[in-house]
Amino acid sequence: MRQTSYAEALNEALREEMRRDPLVFVLGEDVGRMGGLFKVTQALLEEFGPERVIDTPISEAAIAGAGVGSALVGTRPVIEFQFNDFMTIAMDQIVNHAAKLRYMTNGMVSVPLVIRAPVCGGISLGAQHSQSLESWFVHTPGLKVVMPSTPADAKGLLKSAIRDDNPVLFFEHRLLYAQTGEVPDEEHLVALGVADVKRTGTDLTLVATGRTVSLALRAAEKLSEEGIEVEVIDPRTLKPLDTHLIFQSVRKTNRLLVASDGWSACGYASEVMATVMEHCFFDLDAPIQRVCPKDVPMPVAGPLQKAVMVSEEDIVSNCRRVLAT
Amino acid sequence: MQDDISREDRLDWYRRMCLIRGFEEEIHNLNKAGLVQGTAHLYIGMEAIAVGACSAMNSADLLTSTHRGHGHCIARGLDTGRMMAEILGRVDGYCGGKGGSMHITDVSRGMLGADGIVGGGIPIAVGAALGVRLKGDLSVVLCFFGEGASNQGSFHESLNLAAVRRLAVVFICENNLWALSAPFAEVTAGGSVANRAGAYGIPGEKVDGNDVEAVFKAVNEAAKRARAGLGPSLLECVSYRWEGHSIFTRQEIRPAEEIQQWKQRDPINRYRARLIEAKTAASEVLGQIELQVSEQISKAIQFAKNSSLPDSETAFRNTYA
Numbered sequence A: 001m002r003q004t005s006y007a008e009a010l011n012e013a014l015r016e017e018m019r020r021d022p023l024v025f026v027l028g029e030d031v032g033r034m035g036g037l038f039k040v041t042q043a044l045l046e047e048f049g050p051e052r053v054i055d056t057p058i059s060e061a062a063i064a065g066a067g068v069g070s071a072l073v074g075t076r077p078v079i080e081f082q083f084n085d086f087m088t089i090a091m092d093q094i095v096n097h098a099a100k101l102r103y104m105t106n107g108m109v110s111v112p113l114v115i116r117a118p119v120c121g122g123i124s125l126g127a128q129h130s131q132s133l134e135s136w137f138v139h140t141p142g143l144k145v146v147m148p149s150t151p152a153d154a155k156g157l158l159k160s161a162i163r164d165d166n167p168v169l170f171f172e173h174r175l176l177y178a179q180t181g182e183v184p185d186e187e188h189l190v191a192l193g194v195a196d197v198k199r200t201g202t203d204l205t206l207v208a209t210g211r212t213v214s215l216a217l218r219a220a221e222k223l224s225e226e227g228i229e230v231e232v233i234d235p236r237t238l239k240p241l242d243t244h245l246i247f248q249s250v251r252k253t254n255r256l257l258v259a260s261d262g263w264s265a266c267g268y269a270s271e272v273m274a275t276v277m278e279h280c281f282f283d284l285d286a287p288i289q290r291v292c293p294k295d296v297p298m299p300v301a302g303p304l305q306k307a308v309m310v311s312e313e314d315i316v317s318n319c320r321r322v323l324a325t
Numbered sequence B: 001m002q003d004d005i006s007r008e009d010r011l012d013w014y015r016r017m018c019l020i021r022g023f024e025e026e027i028h029n030l031n032k033a034g035l036v037q038g039t040a041h042l043y044i045g046m047e048a049i050a051v052g053a054c055s056a057m058n059s060a061d062l063l064t065s066t067h068r069g070h071g072h073c074i075a076r077g078l079d080t081g082r083m084m085a086e087i088l089g090r091v092d093g094y095c096g097g098k099g100g101s102m103h104i105t106d107v108s109r110g111m112l113g114a115d116g117i118v119g120g121g122i123p124i125a126v127g128a129a130l131g132v133r134l135k136g137d138l139s140v141v142l143c144f145f146g147e148g149a150s151n152q153g154s155f156h157e158s159l160n161l162a163a164v165r166r167l168a169v170v171f172i173c174e175n176n177l178w179a180l181s182a183p184f185a186e187v188t189a190g191g192s193v194a195n196r197a198g199a200y201g202i203p204g205e206k207v208d209g210n211d212v213e214a215v216f217k218a219v220n221e222a223a224k225r226a227r228a229g230l231g232p233s234l235l236e237c238v239s240y241r242w243e244g245h246s247i248f249t250r251q252e253i254r255p256a257e258e259i260q261q262w263k264q265r266d267p268i269n270r271y272r273a274r275l276i277e278a279k280t281a282a283s284e285v286l287g288q289i290e291l292q293v294s295e296q297i298s299k300a301i302q303f304a305k306n307s308s309l310p311d312s313e314t315a316f317r318n319t320y321a
Helices: A006-020 A043-046 A061-073 A085-098 A134-138 A151-163 A211-224 A243-253 A268-283 A302-308 A311-325 B007-032 B045-056 B070-075 B082-087 B121-134 B147-151 B153-162 B196-198 B214-227 B256-262 B267-277 B283-306 B311-316
Strands: A002-005 A024-028 A053-056 A076-080 A115-118 A143-144 A168-173 A180-183 A196-199 A204-208 A230-236 A237-239 A256-259 A289-292 B062-064 B141-146 B167-177 B204-208 B233-238
Touching: A002 A006, A002 A151, A006 A024, A006 A043, A006 A151, A006 A180, A006 B153, A024 A043, A024 A061, A043 A053, A061 A076, A061 A085, A061 B121, A061 B147, A061 B153, A085 A134, A085 B121, A115 A151, A134 A143, A134 A168, A134 A268, A143 A151, A151 A168, A151 A180, A151 B256, A168 A230, A196 A211, A204 A211, A204 A243, A204 A311, A211 A230, A211 A256, A211 A311, A230 A243, A243 A268, A243 B256, A256 A268, A256 A311, A268 A289, A289 A311, B007 B045, B007 B070, B007 B082, B007 B283, B045 B070, B045 B141, B045 B167, B045 B267, B045 B283, B062 B121, B070 B082, B082 B283, B121 B141, B121 B153, B141 B147, B147 B153, B147 B167, B153 B167, B153 B196, B167 B214, B196 B204, B196 B233, B204 B214, B214 B233, B267 B283
Parallel strands: A024 A053, A024 A076, A076 A115, A115 A168, A143 A168, A204 A230, A204 A256, A256 A289, B062 B141, B141 B167, B167 B233, B204 B233
Antiparallel strands: A002 A180, A143 A237, A196 A230
16 A cells, blocks of 8 residues: 555546546536646646536536536536535535435436535634535435545545435545545545444544544544543544444443534534434433534634634543543 | 428427416416415416427427426426326326426436526536536537526526536526516616626527517527537527416516506417418317317326325435435
C-alpha cells in the first residue's frame, strides 16, 4: 500500500470511474481549467475533455438541476460544490427533486447523482463557508449521505457513490484534504452503509464523523494512557446508518459519546443518540452525551473559532463525563 | 417532424385538443364526486400550446412539464386511462398513486415529469439536454413552464447555462397572464418573457398560444435549430386559463369580462372553424372525432374507477433504487 492524500484519493476515484464508465462526468464551478478549488478534480479536463469535465457558471440551482436532469436520462453526473454552504442555493433541486423523483414515480425513474462538497470549519472562512450541514440531508428520505474520514475511505466510498443508483451527498472536509494515509493499490471499493471500527476498546463507544474521527482517535490515545479504552466508530455513511455495528459496540461498552461538526439541535449526533436510546436503553450504564460545535454561527478570528468548534479536549472531557456516572 | 402540415396532422391536432378539453372537464365532475385525490391544475383554454408544441417532437425527444401538466401528457400521447387513474390515486396510475396530478411521468414517451415546484423543471430540462448530448443522441428537450416561473432564478440560470453550452432545449413559456392571483404586468419587469432571450443571446419569439399551427411552426423551427447544434430558443406562447388556478381555488379574482373575452378566442372553436372554412374537413367529420374523443374519455374514467386504491404497504416501496 502507498501513502496518498485524501484529495489525491478522491481524484483517483473520479479518474478511475470516468475511465471505467463513459457516462460518468463532472460538473461544477472551476472543476476544469483550475482542477477544482481544492484540486480534487485536477487534470481531469486534460484526460476527459470539456464535455465530461464541465466548468459551469456560478449557478448552483441550475448545476444541481442539470445533475438531476442528466441523471434522469441515464448518465452519472458528479457535481462539485466548492463549499457545502452553497448547497443552500440548490436545495429545491436536491430536496424536492433528486430525493423525490424515484418515490413520486413509484420507481419508474432513478437519479444516480453524486454531489460532493467540503465542510470547511477551522480555516477562518467565517459563517458562510464553515458550516457542516449534513444533517439537513440525512433528514430527507430519498438521499444517501456519506462522510469519509480517511483517504482510503474517501476513495472507496466515492467510487461506490458513483456506482450507486441513488442521489448521494458526499461530504468531505477541507482540513482532511492534505492528510495522508494508506490506500490500496488495487481496485478499492467501500460499500455504502457500512460503518468502521477505527479503534477497538471496552470502556466507552465513541461515534465520530468526518474531521472529528481523528480528534476522537487522539483523545482515545490520551485516555488509554490512563487505562481507559475507548472504541471509536466511524459510520462513514451517515444515511443509511449501520446501526448494527453501533448497537453491538454499545452493548459491549455500555456507554456512548457522539461527536460531530454539525450543530446539536436536530443534528447528526442527536440522531445517533436517539437511535441508540430507542434500541439500547437497558444496555446503557450512563446517559449518552454529545460533542458538537457551540450553537452560534462560525466566527472568523482564531480564538473565537476555537471556542466554537469541537476540539480534542472537548472529546476527552466528555468521555470522562460519560465514564463518571 | 416534417415541415408540411398534412390533413391527417390537422385532424389529429383537433382530436388531441378536444381530448385535453374533455379530460379536464371530467376532472371537475370527478372532483365534485370526491374522487380526485388531492388537487389538479386544469389546462382548459391552453390546449393549442401543448398540441402544437408536442407535434414538433420526434419520438426520441424529451419534455419537462409543470404543475399544469395534463395537456402536455395527452399531447405527447400518454395513456388517458393511466393518467386518470393517477389523478384518482389508483394502483394503475402512472405513479401507482404516489405522484398524483402534479407528478405524472412516462419516460417511455420521453415525458420526464410534471413538477410541483414553479420553475423546478427548467434546469432539469437543461440537464437532460446535457445528458443526451453526452450519450451521443440528437434528442431535443421541450421545456414547458408558466410566465410565473420566468421570475424564478432557475429560469435565468438555466437559460444562461443552456446558451453557453449550446444545448438542444426549446424553452416554452406558457404565458396565461395570471400567476394564481398575480397579473403578469404587475410582477414581470419589461412586460415580455420573449425579450428576456436577448439577455442570453438566443432567439426569443412571442407566439399566439391559441393558434395550434402557429405554435407548431415556432416550436418546429426552434427544434430544428436545436437539433442542428445551434442551441436553445425561448418561445412565449400567450394564452389564458379558463379555470381557477387549481380545482381547490374557490375565489376568482380575475375580471369576468376578461375571462369572457378569452373564451371567445377558444383555440378549439377557432381551429374547428378554420378547418371547415379551409375545407380540410366537414363539420360531420369533426363531429365524428368529437364522439370518438368522448368515448375515449369515458373509457379512461371507467379504467380509473375500476382500478383499486393502493395497498398501504406500497407507501414504503421505491424510496431508493
